[in-house]
Structures are given as C-alpha cells and as structure tokens.
Amino acid sequence: MNRRTFLNSILSTLLYITHRQLSAAEALVKKDSDFLKVENLEKNNTTIMVDPVFLEHHIGPTHPESPSRIQHIERALIESNLFEITKSVGLKNDIYKWIETVHTKNHIKSIRESTPIANKVATAAVNAALSAVDSIMHNNSTNVFCATRPPGHHALNTGREEGFCYYNHVAIAAKYAQEKYNLKRILIIDWDYHHGNSTEAIFYTDPSVLFFSTHDKNAYPGTGDPLKTGSGDGEGYNINVHLPCGTSDRIIIKKFNEILLPKARKFKPDLVLISAGFDSRKDDLLGCFSITDSGFIELTKIAMTIANEFCNNRLVSVLEGGYNLDGNAKAVVAHVSTLKNNMHTS
Ligand SMILES: [Zn+2]
Structure with a gap:
C-alpha cells in the first residue's frame, strides 16, 4: 500500500x-419525533431524505443498481457538508393506499410476495417522496431531494421488477399531492437517460400532469417517441424529447429552455417534481450522454425558476438512475447544492 x-x-x-x-x-x-414535527427548521431551506433502508436489497451482487450507489452519495454529502441537512424517512401507515393510486393490487401483492426485501426498500422510497411533499406543504422545507433507491419511472403493473423499478414513486407523489393537498397541476421533469415509460403510461390521458422527458429513445425500454404527445384530454401534456448519444450540456439546456420553459409557463404548475436520473451524466455505465455536473446545475436552475414563478418554490426531486458510482454522487452534490444555494427569495 x-x-x-x-x-x-x-x-x-x-x-x-x-x-x-x-x-x-x-x-x-x-x-x-415524527419527521413533520421536527422543530428548528428554517423556511426556505433544502432537505435531503436518506435512510439506512436504502443500503439494503440488491438484485444481484454485481448488479449496477446496488446499495453502493447510496453509500457513495452519502459519503459525497458528508464531504460536501451537506449531510447536516439530511432527514430520515418517516413511516406512513397508509403507504399502500397511496401506492394503489398508481399500481394495481395484483402488482403490489406479487412484489410483496416474490421480492419482500425489494418491496421494503421500494416502499421506503415511496415513503420518502410522500414525506418530501408533506415537508414542503407544511413549509418545513422549500425543496427536497430524495437520495433513494431503487428507481421508479419504469415500474409498470406487471407484478415484477421492470428496469430495476418496482413502484413509481414520483407518479405516486403527484397523485398524493393532488389528493391530499388539493394541488391541481403537477409538472414532472425527467432527465434520466432512459425514458420514463411508466410515468408516461400513468398520465397519458391526464391533463393535470405535464410530463417532460429528455432521453435516448433507442435505449431501454424502447419507448419515448416524440410523436407520443398524450391522448384524449391529455393530448399535448406528454412531451418526449429524444437526444442522441453524445448529447452535451449545451444541447440539453437548449431543449429545456426552448421546449420545457414555454410549456411549463403555459401550464402553471402547483408543484414541480423531478425524476432525477444521473445515468444521463458523462461516463455512466448504462448511458451515452456527455452531460457534466455544470449541465445538471443549469437544469436544476431551470426547474427552480419554474417552481419560483408558479408554486412558491415547491420542488421535490427523487433519484432515479445513475450507475457510475463516483459520477452519480458528484452529480447529486451538484444538484443538491444548487437546490440549497440558489434560492429565490420572492
Ligand atoms: Zn435510467
């Protein structure tokens, strides 16, 4: 040595x-004390949801969706003095009631019985996303990042894991915000390298949720065609932006500015949710984009601008993919530091 x-x-x-x-x-x-009762939180602040439960469950010892992802993130948060703003995930007794707003009883039963540990960890990820919504709606936080796993945006009602996903936490959080807090319009921004096919499917006919996804449509799961724009009342509320291998910061930022911003300003969301996948970062094991941490800082600022203009800065971001352990952790730090240090004060 x-x-x-x-x-x-x-x-x-x-x-x-x-x-x-x-x-x-x-x-x-x-x-x-229950998470919502924690005192001494300043207004206009950022919270990071963590929990030891996310260090459990892996699909296989060499699988990229492993607890090491969270270990690297937590170590990076400590090194960046961000661990002090973390909170452990609280438990909700009625969590399955909320999961059922998106997933079928048969799907949930199958996941619980066939992969109980994965079910426990995925349920905790949903808990984190819902607790994040509680936190901002109770003004305990201005915005929240959920350092959770597994990802959720591929979770279909097939009774099994799809693309490392079991339950679509971001979609469930959208339903939760609408039903519990009576928020009308939810914007979901998905910058993961892969298309959020589950999120698209859940809200495809729903005009109350604007889904904006940048991704490589040639990668898993093979969906995400820009021609798929929603149907029925949901026509125009599903926005797929295909990006090719090698996509740079400049290209994705341009798409956010030229497509997302005007659509979001017309939509006027009451809450901004982010499916924050960092497998769109350069050097990812499963992606081929070239987005840097500076790029994610700019994307974060655009999302924050929308949240500031329309919904009192309310923004919840949930980790999706990201499989280069160091790269994923660096991108998370860049993202969270931006959420924390670029507060709008209006
Ligand atoms: Zn992904």
Missing part, C-alpha cells in the same frame, strides 16, 4: 465512522 492509498483508506474509515455517528443521531431524532 503506497502512502496515498494508505491516506485514502484512513479518510474512508473516518468518513464511515462519522456517517455511522450521524446515522445514530438521526435514528434518535426519528425515534423521538
């Missing part, structure tokens, strides 16, 4: 111990 490797291993150990101590402190907070 050379000197640099030795120093790195000491740093890793220290970070691990710090993390464990913070997790223990968080467990106490969670035990003593």
Whole structure:
C-alpha cells in the first residue's frame, strides 16, 4: 500500500465512522419525533431524505443498481457538508393506499410476495417522496431531494421488477399531492437517460400532469417517441424529447429552455417534481450522454425558476438512475447544492 492509498483508506474509515455517528443521531431524532414535527427548521431551506433502508436489497451482487450507489452519495454529502441537512424517512401507515393510486393490487401483492426485501426498500422510497411533499406543504422545507433507491419511472403493473423499478414513486407523489393537498397541476421533469415509460403510461390521458422527458429513445425500454404527445384530454401534456448519444450540456439546456420553459409557463404548475436520473451524466455505465455536473446545475436552475414563478418554490426531486458510482454522487452534490444555494427569495 503506497502512502496515498494508505491516506485514502484512513479518510474512508473516518468518513464511515462519522456517517455511522450521524446515522445514530438521526435514528434518535426519528425515534423521538415524527419527521413533520421536527422543530428548528428554517423556511426556505433544502432537505435531503436518506435512510439506512436504502443500503439494503440488491438484485444481484454485481448488479449496477446496488446499495453502493447510496453509500457513495452519502459519503459525497458528508464531504460536501451537506449531510447536516439530511432527514430520515418517516413511516406512513397508509403507504399502500397511496401506492394503489398508481399500481394495481395484483402488482403490489406479487412484489410483496416474490421480492419482500425489494418491496421494503421500494416502499421506503415511496415513503420518502410522500414525506418530501408533506415537508414542503407544511413549509418545513422549500425543496427536497430524495437520495433513494431503487428507481421508479419504469415500474409498470406487471407484478415484477421492470428496469430495476418496482413502484413509481414520483407518479405516486403527484397523485398524493393532488389528493391530499388539493394541488391541481403537477409538472414532472425527467432527465434520466432512459425514458420514463411508466410515468408516461400513468398520465397519458391526464391533463393535470405535464410530463417532460429528455432521453435516448433507442435505449431501454424502447419507448419515448416524440410523436407520443398524450391522448384524449391529455393530448399535448406528454412531451418526449429524444437526444442522441453524445448529447452535451449545451444541447440539453437548449431543449429545456426552448421546449420545457414555454410549456411549463403555459401550464402553471402547483408543484414541480423531478425524476432525477444521473445515468444521463458523462461516463455512466448504462448511458451515452456527455452531460457534466455544470449541465445538471443549469437544469436544476431551470426547474427552480419554474417552481419560483408558479408554486412558491415547491420542488421535490427523487433519484432515479445513475450507475457510475463516483459520477452519480458528484452529480447529486451538484444538484443538491444548487437546490440549497440558489434560492429565490420572492
Ligand atoms: Zn435510467
């Protein structure tokens, strides 16, 4: 072991111990008070939802959708002094009632019985997204990022995992915001490398949800044709933007400015949700785009501008894909730092 490797291993150990101590402190907070009752939160702030449960479950030991994704993110948050704004995910007793707003009873039964650990982790991811909505609606946070896994935007009602997804947490959060808080119009922005086929399917005829997705339509799951624009009352509320391999910051930012911004301004959302997949980042194992962390900062700012103009900055972002462990963690830090440090004060 050379000197640099030795120093790195000491740093890793220290970070691990710090993390464990913070997790223990968080467990106490969670035990003593429900998330929504946590005091001393300033208004106009950012919260990151985390939980040890996201370190459980992996599809296979060498599978890219692994707990290591969250370990790397949490370590990066600690190194960036962002771990102090994390909160553990609270439990909702009626979580399946909300999952059923999007998924069939048969799908849920099959997932619970066939993959119980995955069910537990995926249910916690839904919990995080709903708790994030609670937090902003109770003015405990201005915006929230959910450092959760597994992803959700491919979860169809097939009774099994689809594209590493079990339950579509972002779609369920949209339904939750509408039904519990009477919000009318929800904008979902999906910048994952892959098309959010489940989100599209759920809201395809629904004009109350504007779905904007940038993706490579030639990749899994093979959907995302720009000609698919919604149907019935939902015509015009499904926006697919295909981007080719090698897509740069300049190209995706242009699409956001030229397509998303005018559509969103016409739509006037009451809440902005982001399916924040970072497999669209450069050097991802499963993607071929060239988006940098600076690019994600700009996309985040555009989403925040919409939230500021129409919905009192209300924005919930949920992790989707992202399989280059270091790259994914860096993109998350860039995204969350922007959410935290670029607050509009109007
Ligand atoms: Zn993806």
